[in-house]
Amino acid sequence: MRTEISTLGEFGLIERLTGGVGDDAAAIENGAGGYTLMTTDMLLEGVDFDLTYFPMRHLGYKTVTVGVSDILAMNGTAGQLTLALGVSAKLAVEDLEEFYAGARKACEELGVEIVGGDTTASVTGLAICVSVVGSVAGDRIVRRSGARVNDLVCITSNLGAAYLGLHLLEREKRALAEVENPEPKFEGYEYLLERQLRPRARKDVVDALGEAEIVPTAMIDISDGLASDLLQICKASGVGARVYLDRLPIARETYALADELHIDPVVAALNGGDDHELLFTVPLGMQEQVVQLGVGVEVIGHITAEGTGAALVTPDGAEVAIKAQGFV
Amino acid sequence: MRTEISTLGEFGLIERLTGGVGDDAAAIENGAGGYTLMTTDMLLEGVDFDLTYFPMRHLGYKTVTVGVSDILAMNGTAGQLTLALGVSAKLAVEDLEEFYAGARKACEELGVEIVGGDTTASVTGLAICVSVVGSVAGDRIVRRSGARVNDLVCITSNLGAAYLGLHLLEREKRALAEVENPEPKFEGYEYLLERQLRPRARKDVVDALGEAEIVPTAMIDISDGLASDLLQICKASGVGARVYLDRLPIARETYALADELHIDPVVAALNGGDDHELLFTVPLGMQEQVVQLGVGVEVIGHITAEGTGAALVTPDGAEVAIKAQGFV
Numbered sequence: 001m002r003t004e005i006s007t008l009g010e011f012g013l014i015e016r017l018t019g020g021v022g023d024d025a026a027a028i029e030n031g032a033g034g035y036t037l038m039t040t041d042m043l044l045e046g047v048d049f050d051l052t053y054f055p056m057r058h059l060g061y062k063t064v065t066v067g068v069s070d071i072l073a074m075n076g077t078a079g080q081l082t083l084a085l086g087v088s089a090k091l092a093v094e095d096l097e098e099f100y101a102g103a104r105k106a107c108e109e110l111g112v113e114i115v116g117g118d119t120t121a122s123v124t125g126l127a128i129c130v131s132v133v134g135s136v137a138g139d140r141i142v143r144r145s146g147a148r149v150n151d152l153v154c155i156t157s158n159l160g161a162a163y164l165g166l167h168l169l170e171r172e173k174r175a176l177a178e179v180e181n182p183e184p185k186f187e188g189y190e191y192l193l194e195r196q197l198r199p200r201a202r203k204d205v206v207d208a209l210g211e212a213e214i215v216p217t218a219m220i221d222i223s224d225g226l227a228s229d230l231l232q233i234c235k236a237s238g239v240g241a242r243v244y245l246d247r248l249p250i251a252r253e254t255y256a257l258a259d260e261l262h263i264d265p266v267v268a269a270l271n272g273g274d275d276h277e278l279l280f281t282v283p284l285g286m287q288e289q290v291v292q293l294g295v296g297v298e299v300i301g302h303i304t305a306e307g308t309g310a311a312l313v314t315p316d317g318a319e320v321a322i323k324a325q326g327f328v
Numbered sequence: 329m330r331t332e333i334s335t336l337g338e339f340g341l342i343e344r345l346t347g348g349v350g351d352d353a354a355a356i357e358n359g360a361g362g363y364t365l366m367t368t369d370m371l372l373e374g375v376d377f378d379l380t381y382f383p384m385r386h387l388g389y390k391t392v393t394v395g396v397s398d399i400l401a402m403n404g405t406a407g408q409l410t411l412a413l414g415v416s417a418k419l420a421v422e423d424l425e426e427f428y429a430g431a432r433k434a435c436e437e438l439g440v441e442i443v444g445g446d447t448t449a450s451v452t453g454l455a456i457c458v459s460v461v462g463s464v465a466g467d468r469i470v471r472r473s474g475a476r477v478n479d480l481v482c483i484t485s486n487l488g489a490a491y492l493g494l495h496l497l498e499r500e501k502r503a504l505a506e507v508e509n510p511e512p513k514f515e516g517y518e519y520l521l522e523r524q525l526r527p528r529a530r531k532d533v534v535d536a537l538g539e540a541e542i543v544p545t546a547m548i549d550i551s552d553g554l555a556s557d558l559l560q561i562c563k564a565s566g567v568g569a570r571v572y573l574d575r576l577p578i579a580r581e582t583y584a585l586a587d588e589l590h591i592d593p594v595v596a597a598l599n600g601g602d603d604h605e606l607l608f609t610v611p612l613g614m615q616e617q618v619v620q621l622g623v624g625v626e627v628i629g630h631i632t633a634e635g636t637g638a639a640l641v642t643p644d645g646a647e648v649a650i651k652a653q654g655f656v
Contacts, residue, residue, distance in 0.1 A: 003421035013447055016421060017428050026443035028408055036364070038443055040410035040459050046451045047414075080356055082368035084457050086375075093331035093344060100345050115354030115366055119342055123374045129412050129457030131368050 021232070023143045024073035024221050025134070035141055037078075037134040039070035045125030053169045053184075056095045058197040059128075060102030066223070067130035068110050068201040069276045073221040074143070075206055076136035078110060084118040086127030110203050140215055142280070144236035147218035151281040153241055153301040154216075154290055156205050158249040159226055160265060163272020164257045165189070165196030171261070191253045199276040206278075208293040216280035225271040228324040229279050230310055240308030243301030243322075246315050270312070270322065349560070351471045352401035352549050353462070363469055365406075365462040367398035373453030381497045381512075384423045386525040387456075388430030394551070395458035396438050396529040397604045401549040402471070403534055404464035406438060412446040414455030438531050468543055470608070472564035475546035479609040481569055481629040482544075482618055484533050486577040487554055488593060491600020492585045493517070493524030499589070519581045527604040534606075536621040544608035553599040556652040557607050558638055568636030571629030571650075574643050598640070598650065 005013055014021050025039035043066065045051055049059055064081065071078040083103060087096065107114055112132070168189055176182035186193055209216065218237055220229045226243075234241055248269050258265035281303055282290055290297045301313075311319040333341055342349050353367035371394065373379060377387055392409065399406040411431060415424065435442055440460070496517055504510035514521055537544065546565055548557045554571075562569050576597050586593035609631055610618055618625045629641075639647040 001422055005415060005417065005419065005421055005424070008421060010447055013421065013424070014445070017424055017447075018442070018445065022444055026408065026410065028443060036461070038408060038410060038459075038461060040412045040444065040457065041446050042412040042414050042448050042455065042457055044414045044448060044450050044452075044455060047449050080354065080366060082354065082366060082459060084368045084370040084459075086370050086372045086455060087333060089333065091333065093333055093336060093341065094329055096333070096341070096345055113356075114346070115356060116350055116368065117342070117346065118369050119338055119345075120370050120372060121375050122372050124372075124452035127370065127372060127414060127455045127457075129368065129370055129455075129459070131366075131410060131412075131457075131459035133364070133366060133461060 024070040025076065027074065027136070027141060030135070033138040035136050035138065037071050037074050037076045037136060038131070039067060040129060040131040041066050041070070043128040045127070050173070051126065053173055054197065056098035057102035060099035061106045061198050063128055063130050064103050064106035064110065064112070065199050065201045065276050067132040068112060068203070069221040069223070071132050071134035072201055072203060072206045073219050073278060074136055075140050075209065075216065075219060076134040078112045078132050078134040080113050080115040081107070081130060081132040082116045083114065084129040086120050086122035088122045088125055091126065106201070110201055140210070142216050142219040144218055144220055144233050147233050147237035147239050147281040147303045149239060149303055149305050150284045151217050151303040152284060152287055152290070152299050153230070153243055153279070153281055153303065154297050154299050155222070155226070155249070155279050156202050156277045157275070157296050158251040158254065159275060160254050160268035160272040161192050161195035161251050162199060162274035163268045164254050164263070165192035166274065167261055167263065168192055168257060169196065189253055189257055191251065192257060196274060199274065201276060202278050202295070205293070205295045205297070208295045212289060212293060214282060214286060214289060216282050219278055219280035222275045222277045222279050223273055225273045226279065227270040227322045230322065231324050233279065233281065234310050237303070238306050240304040240306065241301060241310045242304055242313050242319070244313050247298065247300040249298045352398040353404065355402065355464070355469060358463070361466045363464050363466065365399050365402050365404045365464060366459070367395060368457060368459040369394050369398070371456040373455070378501070379454065381501055382525065384426035385430035388427035389434045389526050391456055391458050392431050392434035392438065392440070393527050393529045393604050395460040396440060396531070397549040397551070399460050399462035400529055400531060400534045401547050401606060402464055403468050403537065403544065403547060404462040406440045406460050406462040408441050408443040409435070409458060409460040410444045411442065412457040414448050414450035416450045416453055419454065434529070438529055468538070470544050470547040472546050472548055472561050475561050475565035475567050475609040475631045477567060477631055477633050478612045479545050479631040480612060480615055480618070480627050481558070481571055481607070481609055481631065482625050482627050483550070483554070483577070483607050484530050484605045485603070485624050486579040486582065487603060487605070488582050488596035488600040489520050489523035489579050490527060490602035491596045492582050492591070493520035494602065495589055495591065496520055496585060497524065517581055517585055519579065520585060524602060527602065529604060530606050530623070533621070533623045533625070536623045540617060540621060542610060542614060542617060544610050547606055547608035550603045550605045550607050551601055553601045554607065555598040555650045558650065559652050561607065561609065562638050565631070566634050568632035568634065569629060569638045570632055570641050570647070572641050575626065575628040577626045
């Protein structure tokens with residue numbers, strides 16, 4: 001009996017192996033009314049990043065963002081992290097120092113301590129595993145399963161920029177593959193590169209929610225794209241959702257490059273991953289409060305009853321069902 | 329400027345990147361007088377294991393042993409763990425189910441909960457990262473740095489068996505590479521295979537130390553071989569050590585296979601890794617107490633003053649300096 005992993009997809013595989021897809025981080029009761037949070041992420045060369053254009057310093061920074069975002073998505077505070085690296089001989093000590101410098105920079109910004117790690121030889125490419133522990137009070141924890149009918153669907157920035165940044169890097173890589181001293185052309189698109197290469201974990205959003213004493217009803221880190229991550233909230237909460245096409249925030253640079261590359265910017269916004277922004281829901285009455293947090297929250301739709309599915313509503317009122325892209 | 333990683337070795341690399349080799353696990357004050365412990369380990373196909381002879385179920389079991397042993401080496405209790413897997417298409421869903429079954433078995437035996445994980449596609453081999461959190465009371469934590477002159481050096485089982493088990497598997501792999509229906513010959517050496525493929529984390533030792541109210545002065549997980557790990561304790565504690573050749577516990581099967589393969593069993597005992605036993609030190613007066621714990625503790629030597637180095641003492645009184653093998 002041999003079942004190909006591709007027939008299940010990433011989420012199907014996790015469900016079959018562990019009996020269910022959980023929240024962004026595991027929550028363990030700490031015996032004092034709160035929770036210890038724990039999460040782990042693996043990033044592999046050739047799949048999650050390409051070292052031909054990904055600077056090691058940015059990769060270290062992004063690794064921390066990927067890990068810490070999962071703690072933030074539980075409305076938690078990240079405390080410590082470990083980094084395990086599988087290192088091939090093609091990398092020099094200086095490359096790893098750059099990686100650590102980037103990781104330390106992100107940790108400083110986020111108030112997280114690097115407490116340990118593991119370094120092992122790799123006969124293939126660079127393998128990275130980041131694990132983060134954090135904490136959250138019992139009355140502030142947010143899971144994927146708490147969204148209720150009529151809640152507002154909110155996101156913390158514009159969408160699709162990281163995805164377009166990746167396309168730009170891939171285009172330049174192809175264009176310059178044969179050139180001796182390549183000079184990639186990124187003018188005007190620095191913002192997109194920044195979103196792909198050096199995304200920031202939105203600790204500022206969680207801090208602002210805390211100061212305003214707002215507890216979202218559900219939250220998730222947008223790592224796989226709005227469509228996929230919204231569907232995760234709908235599934236976990238047993239609800240549907242409607243998001244409005246004309247409410248999707250898309251940056252000017254994203255539109256410009258999408259036009260140049262003949263990519264539909266809405267598809268990029270819905271299915272482009274790597275944004276590491278937060279997608280969350282709050283009760284209907286909180287619209288004004290979340291918009292006034294000052295951290296760029298946009299209300300893009302609302303939660304609907306179970307069985308209504310998730311759909312994108314166009315300006316003329318038509319509904320387009322939201323489906324997740326395949327993975328693995 | 330390019331410094332080859334091989335010029336530093338694993339420990340040199342970690343020192344340069346992180347400013348020092350720490351304990352087996354990071355210890356974070358929990359605000360209640362105790363510590364949260366955290367550790368991470370990466371295992372890569374082709375470096376740490378060979379899937380041509382390593383059954384997936386055993387690999388899952390061993391992965392948990394590798395992670396949990398680091399918590400035990402701090403005299404701690406492991407609580408939760410996460411597993412991150414980078415999975416290549418050559419593996420089937422059933423292979424991963426076997427891996428998880430083995431991991432769950434080890435976790436049941438050790439009282440540890442699998443709380444989460446990450447699954448990502450790999451374009452190369454299988455990559456595994458295990459991260460474990462645990463806890464230890466403030467008056468029971470043991471580090472590498474606490475060994476004092478005249479302390480006894482203790483280990484929890486015989487040495488070199490896992491290393492010989494690996495040699496046996498490698499020999500059979502070479503011998504049977506061209507055979508259509510290979511039937512490897514392992515009769516009489518099942519014990520060595522078990523030590524390599526399915527090593528047990530010594531929770532029983534930590535439990536017994538706790539019941540007897542003994543707190544070792546220093547402790548480490550023997551993963552890189554007695555020589556290397558004893559040197560880590562000596563370096564961290566600022567002491568030397570003498571271990572006695574005729575006190576090194578070596579199993580009958582280890583002697584037998586070493587003889588067959590023309591390997592020096594003492595070299596296997598000193599430098600063979602993967603044992604995942606505990607190496608610890610206790611004050612001189614505790615010899616009888618540790619031997620009577622009933623968990624197979626053997627006293628193999630004692631701690632000496634700083635500057636005396638670490639050495640193996642032969643039956644005729646000669647001293648052979650202990651040096652670590654190279655890594656990475």
